[in-house]
Amino acid sequence: MNDELDTLISAYFDQTLSEEQLGELETWINADPENARRFADAVYLEERLGAELKLKGFTDSAETDDKIVAIPTVTRRSWVTRTAAMAAGLAVAAGLALWWQADTATSPEVSFASVIQTLDVKWAKGYEMAVGERISSGVLRLEMGIIHLEFDSGVEVTLQGPAEFEVKSVEETRLHAGVLTCTVPPGAEGFRVDTRTAQVVDLGTAFGIEQREDGQSEVSVFDGEVEIVTDKDRDKHLLTEGKSVQLGADGSLSEVEFSPEPFEKLWPAASGIAGSTGDFRFAPPWPRRLRLIQSDTEIFVLPEGYRTELEEPCPIDIAGSNSADSPIPAGQRVRSFLLQYNPSNAEPAPRGERIRRIEGSITFARPVLGLIIEGGTLQETDARFSVRSGRGPDAKRGLEGSPPGIADDVSLSEDRHTVTLKLVASGRFSDHVRVIVDAALGEADSH
Amino acid sequence: MKDSTQQVTRLWTSAQPVVAAFVASIVVNPHDRDDVLQETALAVLNSYSAYDPNRPFQAWAIGVARNQIRLYLRRRKRDRLVFSEETVATLQSTFEKGAPPPGLDYLPECIDQLEGRARTLCDLRYQEELKPSAIGERIGMAANSVAKALQRIREQLRACIEGKLTREGVG
Numbered sequence: 001m002n003d004e005l006d007t008l009i010s011a012y013f014d015q016t017l018s019e020e021q022l023g024e025l026e027t028w029i030n031a032d033p034e035n036a037r038r039f040a041d042a043v044y045l046e047e048r049l050g051a052e053l054k055l056k057g058f059t060d061s062a063e064t065d066d067k068i069v070a071i072p073t074v075t076r077r078s079w080v081t082r083t084a085a086m087a088a089g090l091a092v093a094a095g096l097a098l099w100w101q102a103d104t105a106t107s108p109e110v111s112f113a114s115v116i117q118t119l120d121v122k123w124a125k126g127y128e129m130a131v132g133e134r135i136s137s138g139v140l141r142l143e144m145g146i147i148h149l150e151f152d153s154g155v156e157v158t159l160q161g162p163a164e165f166e167v168k169s170v171e172e173t174r175l176h177a178g179v180l181t182c183t184v185p186p187g188a189e190g191f192r193v194d195t196r197t198a199q200v201v202d203l204g205t206a207f208g209i210e211q212r213e214d215g216q217s218e219v220s221v222f223d224g225e226v227e228i229v230t231d232k233d234r235d236k237h238l239l240t241e242g243k244s245v246q247l248g249a250d251g252s253l254s255e256v257e258f259s260p261e262p263f264e265k266l267w268p269a270a271s272g273i274a275g276s277t278g279d280f281r282f283a284p285p286w287p288r289r290l291r292l293i294q295s296d297t298e299i300f301v302l303p304e305g306y307r308t309e310l311e312e313p314c315p316i317d318i319a320g321s322n323s324a325d326s327p328i329p330a331g332q333r334v335r336s337f338l339l340q341y342n343p344s345n346a347e348p349a350p351r352g353e354r355i356r357r358i359e360g361s362i363t364f365a366r367p368v369l370g371l372i373i374e375g376g377t378l379q380e381t382d383a384r385f386s387v388r389s390g391r392g393p394d395a396k397r398g399l400e401g402s403p404p405g406i407a408d409d410v411s412l413s414e415d416r417h418t419v420t421l422k423l424v425a426s427g428r429f430s431d432h433v434r435v436i437v438d439a440a441l442g443e444a445d446s447h
Numbered sequence: 448m449k450d451s452t453q454q455v456t457r458l459w460t461s462a463q464p465v466v467a468a469f470v471a472s473i474v475v476n477p478h479d480r481d482d483v484l485q486e487t488a489l490a491v492l493n494s495y496s497a498y499d500p501n502r503p504f505q506a507w508a509i510g511v512a513r514n515q516i517r518l519y520l521r522r523r524k525r526d527r528l529v530f531s532e533e534t535v536a537t538l539q540s541t542f543e544k545g546a547p548p549p550g551l552d553y554l555p556e557c558i559d560q561l562e563g564r565a566r567t568l569c570d571l572r573y574q575e576e577l578k579p580s581a582i583g584e585r586i587g588m589a590a591n592s593v594a595k596a597l598q599r600i601r602e603q604l605r606a607c608i609e610g611k612l613t614r615e616g617v618g
């Protein structure tokens with residue numbers, strides 16, 4: 001290759017050409033297609049050189065991570081990020097965050113949520129999804145059963161089929177049909193679920209929508225407040241905790257009696273419970289105005305608030321892991337459940353009468369980190385977790401250790417997901433077990 | 448994803464090395480280049496319905512890029528270092544018909560063979576996107592010397608690739 005031309009081309013790339021030199025280069029390029037070809041080859045090499053060096057710089061500085069979130073405004077743009085951005089330029093156009101994967105041979109799809117859990121689900125044909133699968137913009141359709149989704153923002157949505165649910169972005173969705181409950185953690189306010197005739201925007205923290213095929217829908221707020229904007233007249237309505245409205249197919253809005261019943265079946269899934277056997281009854285995962293519930297024959301499962309991050313280590317009595325019963329470390333994200341047995345304060349059964357046993361098992365979608373069964377530990381952790389969960393009189397709490405013959409039993413399965421409870425209904429004591437379940441963000445359940 | 452969106456994404460992924468090179472041949476500033484490429488990607492998506500599938504996609508995409516380049520050049524004040532319309536047209540036709548030269552995949556190995564200062568110069572030039580004068584200030588060299596050194600590095604890399612191609616039996 002001509003030395004002088006090499007110099008010109010090199011200087012062109014480094015932007016050090018004079019106007020006269022630029023003219024010389026252009027004349028040469030335009031003189032012969034073969035020249036243009038050689039110039040193009042030099043451009044390819046230069047482009048690739050820059051890309052490879054950027055890539056080396058990028059990967060050198062991000063040793064631990066395989067996945068890097070690349071937002072269009074990031075100043076350190078690697079060729080790979082740029083390539084991915086161009087390949088999915090459409091997604092970049094919508095201003096969405098892009099997941100960069102080590103092999104960029106395939107065009108990355110932008111996704112906002114994961115399927116965390118399914119319960120007896122029957123997907124519509126062609127719409128099948130697996131637990132752990134990522135959700136990008138599109139429609140989810142199920143004929144029956146319950147699914148639990150978790151958005152990258154921490155928003156959780158539980159759906160009961162038959163249902164059709166459209167995901168547009170990490171904060172914009174539409175319920176075409178079905179029953180849905182939704183919890184929105186701090187920081188994710190503004191999450192929106194559109195019904196057929198209105199927009200429902202969550203201002204924190206929990207609500208439910210029932211969208212019927214005939215076009216009518218009902219919105220109930222369990223905790224916090226939501227803003228409803230009807231398509232028809234664009235009016236804004238603020239709906240607060242303990243209130244419901246009905247949205248007619250014609251776009252009208254009317255306040256109705258608060259009715260959480262249509263959502264009851266979703267509560268276990270919404271709480272992260274995968275299944276249960278035996279004598280359990282479930283309360284919803286948001287704070288409840290429950291008075292002390294007394295029942296001789298059922299154990300109540302009371303989720304204690306939403307998932308939280310432990311500010312201090314949490315003491316436990318039975319460890320979920322193989323290690324000793326050391327406290328759960330601070331910083332861990334957890335969910336707490338209070339299993340509560342509050343029989344009516346009847347007289348203790350006379351001696352000789354058959355003693356009733358209550359048993360059952362609960363399977364959680366995520367692993368159990370620890371169980372709290374002793375009165376002292378229960379009291380200590382009450383302050384942390386107990387939120388309007390309707391605790392009873394605490395004359396004596398915690399599982400009885402003795403005397404033998406009426407000993408209670410609580411055990412954790414080997415895979416740490418199932419808690420089995422055997423209680424003796426002696427009619428005198430309230431029994432509580434607090435279950436601390438792993439709730440780290442961004443991890444799909446493998447159960 | 449809709450069918451057509453998947454389609455255009457696939458087509459775009461295979462065409463973009465050529466389109467990127469075409470844009471790079473005219474828009475030398477790296478940040479501007481990124482912007483023009485991004486605009487081109489958007490334009491390809493938005494006007495995909497106007498694309499005639501009987502025509503080669505690469506050529507069509509380069510045409511879209513050409514329009515974006517034109518808009519970009521108009522937006523900037525008249526820059527000395529910008530090619531004329533005639534040259535842009537020549538380059539468009541060149542890139543439309545061509546493909547990247549062989550051997551580019553050997554670049555990473557060839558880069559690894561660069562030593563000491565040569566490698567430093569590359570890092571400053573391509574990772575930090577510094578101009579020769581800024582590089583010169585950073586490492587205590589005259590800007591001219593930096594420019595010459597970069598030219599020699601490019602030649603060295605080209606020779607390295609050609610060497611590997613010859614050994615491969617291609618060159």
